[in-house]
Amino acid sequence: MVAANVAAPGDRERMTAKTDQRAELKRRFAIIRRSTEELCRSLTPEDYVLQSMPDASPVKWHLAHTSWFFETFVLAKAGLPPLHSAYGYLFNSYYNAVGERHCRPRRGLLSRPTAAEVYRYRAQIDERVVSQIDSLGQARFADLAPVIELGLHHEQQHQELLLTDIKHAFAQNPLRPAYRDGGPGAADPSAPRADPPALGWIGYAEGVAEIGWAGEGFAFDNEGPRHRVYQRTYQLADRLVTSGEYLDFIAEGGYRRPDLWLSEGWAAAGEQGWEAPLYWERREGRFQAMSLDGMRDIDPAEPVCHVSYYEADAYARFAGARLPTEAEWEIAAASARIEGNFVESGALHPAALRLPEAAGPSQLFGDVWEWTASGYSPYPGFKPMDGALGEYNGKFMCNQLVLRGGSCATPVSHIRATYRNFFPPQARWQFSGIRLARDAVS
């Protein structure tokens, strides 16, 4: 928690520390709030309204909901009345303890408040939060600063969702519009494409290990407590599965062989007509896929993306391997640097691996969220946050799988080796991909 950062020698220093802490919080608040809006720079007012499925939300809703979060869990605690009485109903996501709310699948039926009104709402909330950071007494500040910090990580989660949701919405439009005008930021399509290195395996020894969050700085409640697990020897692939490898899976009948699939996955694939990852379309004999820059050819060197857990699991079986557990992933990632293709690169698309890590697996962070074989369950001794914020994570611990490592739509400052993302096994609209594991070959 942020408050834990505060050291306390003499009075003068303490004052400075306080000032610095508040200044630092305001700085980060400004950056993160602004970056959300920058993600929307190329959008038209019409784009803000779209909700293409119940799991996704309109851009406008993301903008307003993240503001409502600060209004509800920070400003209201500080005694400020809501700016608009109806917004609590419209922009509460799922906090039962906070009251009734608008039906999730109907978020796309709201043209009002308009995008412009929502931006005004954001500006007002920003002003109020900053004002509170400046003016709160120290005790109150110590209570609320961690909630502001939580709100910023919450905002970063919605930055990623905003991108995946608008991508899904645009993919429903027969025009397949691009999300941005200028095209890819960092990517250079004229750069020579090299085949990725052959897939190798990195071994890990047997023993009792510790996983989960402990220490200073921010982490979500679901990342703790840190605890021991018994881990047998295993091997982890040294890079992600590529689209080229996945094309082999398709070509060799992967979508027509029930022996490769979990029973529910086979049913889902049949009902929904899956024949390739989400967004892939066969046009004139080859695959193209929707991206945030519109339709583009599949690059075989890129990590495969937009696959469900069912597809990841079937691919792993096809490859004679399996998906890693979250413990296996975290043990490998614990010592890795958090580097990679994040939202800041501007690519907004997984990138082919150029330079493998000298030692240890490459691409652990960024590019695609990596499906693990671990159900999303509470760690031993897990305690949700108190009050309404206890609904943040804990109540979703059923029928979901853990994903690790962040994606090309994740802010780099948002990810950790202990970070537990989670989605139901049929979800495909996130930037989700595949890393293989296998038992040690004896």
Next chain:
Amino acid sequence: MVAANVAAPGDRERMTAKTDQRAELKRRFAIIRRSTEELCRSLTPEDYVLQSMPDASPVKWHLAHTSWFFETFVLAKAGLPPLHSAYGYLFNSYYNAVGERHCRPRRGLLSRPTAAEVYRYRAQIDERVVSQIDSLGQARFADLAPVIELGLHHEQQHQELLLTDIKHAFAQNPLRPAYRDGGPGAADPSAPRADPPALGWIGYAEGVAEIGWAGEGFAFDNEGPRHRVYQRTYQLADRLVTSGEYLDFIAEGGYRRPDLWLSEGWAAAGEQGWEAPLYWERREGRFQAMSLDGMRDIDPAEPVCHVSYYEADAYARFAGARLPTEAEWEIAAASARIEGNFVESGALHPAALRLPEAAGPSQLFGDVWEWTASGYSPYPGFKPMDGALGEYNGKFMCNQLVLRGGSCATPVSHIRATYRNFFPPQARWQFSGIRLARDAVS
């Protein structure tokens, strides 16, 4: 048909007549196309996107589809290629003969083309149509002028749908926004409200009558041919059923008495939880209802509106009467003046009756479409239009009921005594109301 208006004495006069006919068509074209856009004056870009149910369409879609109609059935016949290759797919409504089309329930998932782009498209189509009116050779013009005329009546139909659809969309928003800024146009809420006159009955004699369209001017194919029907004596109510009368139906358990209802109506009411007309909400002990000016109290003197056929039929049974057949309605309306509360009044809401007609039923035209007991079937000898336009009306002649007389959202120039509107019996989002009939009391 328009072409039939052309008389033909001498050459000079014929030339003048031709010129006049083209000028008149351009004049009407300009007025009607412009009035569609004027209906959208108060809308935000976000509003244009909303589709609140599969039966309704976004405002933007109405604007584009009516233009596509001219592009497809006029400009393409005149040899002009389409302006945007994808628009034929996006904005075809239901013409199988013209090609594949976007799935109707997914029209609300399209933010692009934007409203601004659709307005540009409209302007281009307008320019092209006018240019064709000016330049077509006479034979070609004689072919296409009736189609332009049809396109204008088609546009007027969509003007009404645009209003009923946006009303439905706004009613889904918990904010219940008003469709327009200025509030009601012609209505004067400070005017003294008088109770409507007691309901009286007007009798009609037995005999063979003729109904259906014949003669000059425009009519839809489904209004003809004119034909004989045998009609027994009957009586028609001299005004519409009011909201006050309908409140009695509710108060006396109308929605809880299956003996009053058709079997399918009773099932629909149960499944959808009907307890009052669409848009009525009980707030603090009394009914309010959504209007195009936002929420307002129910005025007991107003014609009841937004009822399904099932509710109209149940109310009639409750009142010891029945709904009229379309022949009964048309016989009564044949000699009536087309006057009433149409879209031009600016009320956009049914109005209480002030001055009953001296003779004959009041409120036959305007205010609300009147459900008849007649299934929507072809008249004896009915022939649909040739080609794709044959899909305009004929293929819907099943499971729908005929409604007559136009509503407060209908342009006055659009309605006729022979006009046959049609909706399925469960439809409630149109301005649909009730006129009673009964067998002659012997």
Next chain:
Amino acid sequence: MVAANVAAPGDRERMTAKTDQRAELKRRFAIIRRSTEELCRSLTPEDYVLQSMPDASPVKWHLAHTSWFFETFVLAKAGLPPLHSAYGYLFNSYYNAVGERHCRPRRGLLSRPTAAEVYRYRAQIDERVVSQIDSLGQARFADLAPVIELGLHHEQQHQELLLTDIKHAFAQNPLRPAYRDGGPGAADPSAPRADPPALGWIGYAEGVAEIGWAGEGFAFDNEGPRHRVYQRTYQLADRLVTSGEYLDFIAEGGYRRPDLWLSEGWAAAGEQGWEAPLYWERREGRFQAMSLDGMRDIDPAEPVCHVSYYEADAYARFAGARLPTEAEWEIAAASARIEGNFVESGALHPAALRLPEAAGPSQLFGDVWEWTASGYSPYPGFKPMDGALGEYNGKFMCNQLVLRGGSCATPVSHIRATYRNFFPPQARWQFSGIRLARDAVS
């Protein structure tokens, strides 16, 4: 009504008449009740339970419901308490006025009461009804005899439904079991098959005609009152459409040409994957179809059967004709003898036409119910029966089409020229077929 048959000269004769009337009623009661049970002779106890879709009911339910009808509308009126308190709930079909009832789509979840228990129930009801016929005072008898008569016609309707429902249930079984052991009754498969005569047309003159029931004997309330209609000249096909002709429709792409179909029909055909009449299966390059004797080859000379209204209508358009209205059908049938292939023939399947009628259309009665283009609406001046029995017919007068003439599953004593059967346009599991009409060729 039965009571109307009673003449009244002298006392002695009146007594005799009364006796005869009661004896006659008992005689018909015994025959009709017994014939229901004879239809079940080949069934196993397991067969009695099946409900293959919400529209169909288990055999056991038909047996019990028809008994419940007498118990509720005759015996209870005579003061007798119900034999089983729960049966009123289980075996009420749709009479709201009589009380709550078991959910229709769940009738197939009831193994108890068993078939044996239901037969005991039937026997007890039979005994009680006969006892009432014997013992009721004359006034009471005059009241109840028409209801008993109604109950017998009701039982005959369920005889037909029992056959169509078990056929549908058996068709769901991959074993395609035959309904009866012995195979076809009257049909002689070794008889030489002749092509049916070429289709001819019979013309009818313009004028005011009368249709609907009037006079003595039994008729359902929906057949009256007799009333005048204005009828233009028309022509009626002199026989039914055959399976061979329908095969041409299929071969020429009838199921792939939207221009031939009503819009709702086209949608239904697409959603449900219609490519041929219900029960037709393409096996080894040719069509076979499920019958009550199991799978058999399509006989091109037979009347086509198990088509929906949508298919009948599309076929008519394909053939350059249309379906007749019910008035057109009834005018033609008014003078025809009620002869044909009814349930008594034992064929339980439509039969190829051997000997056309000397004059007038053939096959008007029996073989297949003939779809008409007439929506099922009340006749002018229609009054439903009083009380709960008013729910028998009237409340279904919406979204259904009238069918005429009876089928190979109809008892001959059940049909009349004025008889109005009705089903929704998508229904296919009845023995429903096609007769063409057309406007007079000028």
Next chain:
Amino acid sequence: MVAANVAAPGDRERMTAKTDQRAELKRRFAIIRRSTEELCRSLTPEDYVLQSMPDASPVKWHLAHTSWFFETFVLAKAGLPPLHSAYGYLFNSYYNAVGERHCRPRRGLLSRPTAAEVYRYRAQIDERVVSQIDSLGQARFADLAPVIELGLHHEQQHQELLLTDIKHAFAQNPLRPAYRDGGPGAADPSAPRADPPALGWIGYAEGVAEIGWAGEGFAFDNEGPRHRVYQRTYQLADRLVTSGEYLDFIAEGGYRRPDLWLSEGWAAAGEQGWEAPLYWERREGRFQAMSLDGMRDIDPAEPVCHVSYYEADAYARFAGARLPTEAEWEIAAASARIEGNFVESGALHPAALRLPEAAGPSQLFGDVWEWTASGYSPYPGFKPMDGALGEYNGKFMCNQLVLRGGSCATPVSHIRATYRNFFPPQARWQFSGIRLARDAVS
């Protein structure tokens, strides 16, 4: 595996051992096959057909499917052709590798083959299997004996399903019929009812433990391999949660407090209207519940039963505890005797605890399956069986929770401490109940 039991000293002894092994297998085969049929003794032919939901199957289907299992995986391997060509299609459950199969939700639409025919099929299969046991060469026998053994455990699983499925089917019948004539077997309703002992906690120490199957005798593939887990200290409740305790949960608003529920559980409870365990009905102010002996009063001393995982989890949170993991359960059960209320008691209902265990938790085996907090995942190093039988367990390892300990419908010879049953979290029709766990109080 059975084959592993065979020791091999001298020839003579080996022959005897072989003979004994075959005799023993035949003995168990006869007992288990017969006991399935004995469960059906009180059923009518109509009862055999019922399928009350897609998750459940008709009794007849269970009888046939378990026979098909032997026919497919034993007799066909031994070279015998199937007895009925269509049965492979009708009675395959979910083995894709074996071929196409009848649609699961439509199993209740099959009246044929009749129950009598299915019994004939069973007798034929029995005869053939016994004949194979007698006649197979030793090598072939060594291959197939483990499959026969598997088939017997499979049969025992279906014995339990047969009971839970028919209970569910009978509960849909408004008559709420009893499954058997004679009423409860072992239970003595006149016995004095005592309150169960207060709930106590048993503590377990921290450390690395081993769980999973290893050793001789039969176990399913999903029970292995035996492997190490790191386990913190924890406490396990010394008995099951009772209906009386669950009544407190209901009375204190447990079904109306979202803070107690997982998000998906809260949604399921709302959509399906849960207000109590499955089968509980409030009648005249108190709860009764359907049992296999018909409706009976809730006994507060009985273990609560027919709760979903969501309800079990919500109850645990209400009680300030949590559900155990499967490792926690198995560590506690490893040393417990397999005693309890199994199907052999004839109670077919969970029983109130009379005599708690001297040491260790009571009721670990029998009465109710105990929901654990563990998702159903493969154990480290899990290998499914080869071939089609690999579909037996592994492909269901997603979106299911593990349950432990068997129930009052489980045969005692079927259960083990390592046995992993699994159902999706919303399932309620199994005999599923609640044991609490908690972290060690420091």
